[in-house]
Amino acid sequence: MPSTDTPSTLADSPEQWPVEQREDLAAGGITTFRRDRVRTPAGSALVRDYILHSGSVAVLALDNEDNVLIITQYRHPVGRRLVELPAGLHDRRQRGEPPQEAAARELWEETDLRAEDWRVLADFYNSAGSSDEATRVFLARAVGKATGEMHVREEEEAHMEQLWVPFDELLQAVLDGRVTTAATVIGVLALAAARAQPGGVDALRPVDAPWPARPF
Incomplete structure (x- = not known):
């Protein structure tokens, strides 16, 4: 059965995986479209596109x-x-x-x-x-x-x-x-x-x- 224990602190927590490469692809009036190459704790690389607001x-x-x-x-x-x-x-x-x-x-x-x-x-x-x-x-x-x-x-x-x-x-x-x-x-x-x-x-x-x- 899954655990029903409540964590002592139930909250979002800060964490930052290393960014190896960053590129701003486009910028508009209120947003910037960004692409990051991120290294995971397991050592693999991920590419993530996202919007800054x-x-x-x-x-x-x-x-x-x-x-x-x-x-x-x-x-x-x-x-x-x-x-x-x-x-x-x-x-x-x-x-x-x-x-x-x-x-x-x-x-x-x-x-x-x-x-x-x-x-x-x-x-x-x-x-x-x-x-x-x-x-x-x-x-x-x-x-x-x-x-x-x-x-x-x-x-x-x-x-x-x-x-x-x-x-x-x-x-x-x-x-x-x-x-x-x-x-x-x-x-x-x-x-x-x-x-x-x-x-x-x-x-x-x-x-x-x-x-x-x-x-x-």
């Missing part, structure tokens, strides 16, 4: 009536208008912008909203076999209209639509497979799980919790 943040904004703010946005690679959480690149990380500030900026840019209460819902690698992209999903509460100058949305963002939906309806849409974007699925399921834990959402990690994938 700045990382992302997403926001599950929750109002006092337990509604979640979702946006719909056209995504050309999949040819669909997708239901998403407000989200965006953590592309100012190298300039010292913490993830929560990036999330607050994206919430404002995409929805004209701000929030007073922030927690970390979940961290994940989007597709660790082919990219180093990592995403942090925040829970934002005490949400209200931002004041001052509003952000001008252009290109695909100019065609976004936004809607407040009951959390239970969004959860069911995720479970039914009708809503499939990674940050939305993970954020919604993480919130449902957090509510079932002792302490509920108030026991979630603070906004400055360590994020090994994107140290800040």
Whole structure:
């Protein structure tokens, strides 16, 4: 029978196999396509192609009536208008912008909203076999209209639509497979799980919790 013992520390751990050769094959606006020749612990060589990415943040904004703010946005690679959480690149990380500030900026840019209460819902690698992209999903509460100058949305963002939906309806849409974007699925399921834990959402990690994938 397989062992059911739980490791003393159940966590991802750092490890780096030697890179013998590295080549950047192409670079775009937000990504670089890289090829590495890697030496395994057994001594064999592997060639791995993958994408470098700045990382992302997403926001599950929750109002006092337990509604979640979702946006719909056209995504050309999949040819669909997708239901998403407000989200965006953590592309100012190298300039010292913490993830929560990036999330607050994206919430404002995409929805004209701000929030007073922030927690970390979940961290994940989007597709660790082919990219180093990592995403942090925040829970934002005490949400209200931002004041001052509003952000001008252009290109695909100019065609976004936004809607407040009951959390239970969004959860069911995720479970039914009708809503499939990674940050939305993970954020919604993480919130449902957090509510079932002792302490509920108030026991979630603070906004400055360590994020090994994107140290800040």
